[in-house]
Amino acid sequence: MRIGLLTEGGHPYATGESIWCDRLVRGLAAHEFELYALSLSARQEGGRVDLPRHVRRVRTAPLWAPEDDGRTYGRRERRHFAGHFRELVTGMCAEGGETADLFAEGLYGLADLARERGGLHAALRSELAVRTLESACRAPGARRGAAAATVPDYLTFVDRLERALRPLSLDWYGEDGLAAVDLCHAASGGSAALPGLLAKRFFGTPLLVTEYGVQLRAHYLAAHEVPDSDPVRALLAAFHGRLAGEIYRQAALLTPGNTHARRWQERCGADRAKLRTVYPGMESERFTEVGEDEEGGDPATLVWVGRVEPAKDLIALLHAFAEIRKAQPEVRLRVIAAPVREPGAEAYLAHCRALAAQLFPDEAPGAHAVGENPVTFEEIGGPEAPTLAEAYAAGAVVVLSSVVEGFPITLVEAMFCARATVSTDVGAVVEVIGGTGLVVPPRNPRALADACLALLRDPERRYRLGAAARARALELFTVEQNLAAFRGIYLELLSHSPVRRPAAEGVPFARPAEAYVPGSWADRPVTAGAGDADA
Known part of the structure; x- marks a missing residue:
C-alpha cells in the first residue's frame, strides 16, 4: 500500500513536533510512504530527520513565504x-x-x-x-x-x-504526486488536510485525518497571542470552522487522540460513525528502570516537569506549595523544565522565580542546590536531572497544574515511571488518568495543596496509585498499540477503495481481493467497529 502522509510544521522536519509520524513511518515498514510536508518557517526547513528506505518521496512547500507563479487572470x-x-x-x-x-x-x-x-x-x-x-x-x-x-x-x-489556501496552488496533484497514492493520511486538520481534500475530489483517494490536538481549538487558543482586531479574529474563526467541518465531512475516517479531541470534532459536525479514538504512542522503554524501582523517589519531594509557559500555571502551583510548606515544612518542590524556546518563556520563568522568592523570603530559591531550598528551578539535561526519566525519579509525587491541556504527555510519562500524580481537570487529563491519580479543579491552589498533602502523608496509597498508573499506561499509550491500530485502519480503508494504479508484476496481493469482485462494494461507508476505544 502507498500512503501519502500529509503534515504541517512537523515530520520530516527535525524541529517539528509530529514525533508520532516518525514512529508511524518507521513502524509500518510493510507499506510505502510519500511525505507531503508544509513548513512553517525558514528555520524549520534547515534540518530534516533521516528517513527509512520505504519512504519513496518527500515533497515540501512553505506556508511562510509567498508562492506567486506570476500569472494574472483575464x-x-x-x-x-x-x-x-x-x-x-x-x-x-x-x-x-x-x-x-x-x-x-x-x-x-x-x-x-x-x-x-x-x-x-x-x-x-x-x-x-x-x-x-x-x-x-x-x-x-x-x-x-x-x-x-x-x-x-x-x-x-x-x-x-491566501496563506491558508496556499496548498490549493501546489503541484502535488499529478500522476507523479497524490494521484499515485492509495490513501491520504493527514497528520492534522487545517491546511495539512487540504491536499487530502483535493486528492479525494480529483482522484477519489480516501482521506484519513488524525488529530491529537484539534487544529480549530489550537486556532482559538492562539488567537489572543496575535494583535488582530476582533473582526479579523471573527473572520478567521469562521473560516477555520467551515474548513474543519468540510474536512470532517469528506474524511473516510477520523482518529482523534482522545475523547476531549473527539468532542471538539463532534461539535464541528463530525459524524460519530467516522470517529475512532487512537491514543498517541509513546516510548516506554526509557522509563522502565524508574518504573520498576520500588523505592519510588524522595517521599518529601514534589516534581513538576514540562514546558514553562502561562498555560501550565506555575503561579498556582507555587501558591499551593506555600500552603503545603505550612503543613509539612520538610517538603520540597523541584520545577524541572524543558529547554526554553518559546517566545516569552524567559519572562514567565523570571516571574515565577520572583514569586518563589517572595513566598519564601528566608529561603531564596536556587537553581541547582537541591536539598537547601524549598523550590528549585532546573532544566532537563542539567547536573541534577540529566535525563527525563531521572527528572520523574526525583520525587514521590508528580504534579500537573495546567489550565489548558490537550493530551497531557508529561502525565503519561509520569505514569510510565509508576509515579502517583496530582493533576488539574483540563483537556484529556481525566481520560488519561482513569482513576489512577488525584484530579482537582484548575486555578485552585487550596485544592491542589490538599491533594498533594494527602499523597505525601500516605506512602501505601502512593505505591498503589503509581503501580496502577504504570499498568494503565503500558496498556493504552505505547508505540505498539498505536502502530497496531493504524495498521488495521489502513487495511480497512483500502478494502473499501480499489487500487487505481497498476499492480506490480510478481507482487502477490498487490491489489486487495475485493478489487476483483463486481458490484458497488467500494461505495459502502466505513464505520467504527466494536473495538472503538470510546465505546
Whole structure:
C-alpha cells in the first residue's frame, strides 16, 4: 500500500513536533510512504530527520513565504474567480449550517481554477477579492463580528486567507504526486488536510485525518497571542470552522487522540460513525528502570516537569506549595523544565522565580542546590536531572497544574515511571488518568495543596496509585498499540477503495481481493467497529 502522509510544521522536519509520524513511518515498514510536508518557517526547513528506505518521496512547500507563479487572470478567469470566491466568503460569513455547502463549492471551485490556470496567489490579494469580501461581510444575515470589519480588517484577512489556501496552488496533484497514492493520511486538520481534500475530489483517494490536538481549538487558543482586531479574529474563526467541518465531512475516517479531541470534532459536525479514538504512542522503554524501582523517589519531594509557559500555571502551583510548606515544612518542590524556546518563556520563568522568592523570603530559591531550598528551578539535561526519566525519579509525587491541556504527555510519562500524580481537570487529563491519580479543579491552589498533602502523608496509597498508573499506561499509550491500530485502519480503508494504479508484476496481493469482485462494494461507508476505544 502507498500512503501519502500529509503534515504541517512537523515530520520530516527535525524541529517539528509530529514525533508520532516518525514512529508511524518507521513502524509500518510493510507499506510505502510519500511525505507531503508544509513548513512553517525558514528555520524549520534547515534540518530534516533521516528517513527509512520505504519512504519513496518527500515533497515540501512553505506556508511562510509567498508562492506567486506570476500569472494574472483575464476577464473570463476574473469572472470565475469572483464567483468562486463569493461562494467561499458568503458561506463563511453567513450564519447557519446550510451555508457550509456554499463554502465547500467555493473552495473546490478555487482549487479547480488554480489547477487549470494558476494565478490564485495574486487573485486572493487583489482589490476584487477585498471588494467581494466586503460585500459578504455587509450582506444581510452576516455574522456580527464580520459585519463590524473595516478596510484594514479586509486587507489583513485576505493576507491570512491566501496563506491558508496556499496548498490549493501546489503541484502535488499529478500522476507523479497524490494521484499515485492509495490513501491520504493527514497528520492534522487545517491546511495539512487540504491536499487530502483535493486528492479525494480529483482522484477519489480516501482521506484519513488524525488529530491529537484539534487544529480549530489550537486556532482559538492562539488567537489572543496575535494583535488582530476582533473582526479579523471573527473572520478567521469562521473560516477555520467551515474548513474543519468540510474536512470532517469528506474524511473516510477520523482518529482523534482522545475523547476531549473527539468532542471538539463532534461539535464541528463530525459524524460519530467516522470517529475512532487512537491514543498517541509513546516510548516506554526509557522509563522502565524508574518504573520498576520500588523505592519510588524522595517521599518529601514534589516534581513538576514540562514546558514553562502561562498555560501550565506555575503561579498556582507555587501558591499551593506555600500552603503545603505550612503543613509539612520538610517538603520540597523541584520545577524541572524543558529547554526554553518559546517566545516569552524567559519572562514567565523570571516571574515565577520572583514569586518563589517572595513566598519564601528566608529561603531564596536556587537553581541547582537541591536539598537547601524549598523550590528549585532546573532544566532537563542539567547536573541534577540529566535525563527525563531521572527528572520523574526525583520525587514521590508528580504534579500537573495546567489550565489548558490537550493530551497531557508529561502525565503519561509520569505514569510510565509508576509515579502517583496530582493533576488539574483540563483537556484529556481525566481520560488519561482513569482513576489512577488525584484530579482537582484548575486555578485552585487550596485544592491542589490538599491533594498533594494527602499523597505525601500516605506512602501505601502512593505505591498503589503509581503501580496502577504504570499498568494503565503500558496498556493504552505505547508505540505498539498505536502502530497496531493504524495498521488495521489502513487495511480497512483500502478494502473499501480499489487500487487505481497498476499492480506490480510478481507482487502477490498487490491489489486487495475485493478489487476483483463486481458490484458497488467500494461505495459502502466505513464505520467504527466494536473495538472503538470510546465505546
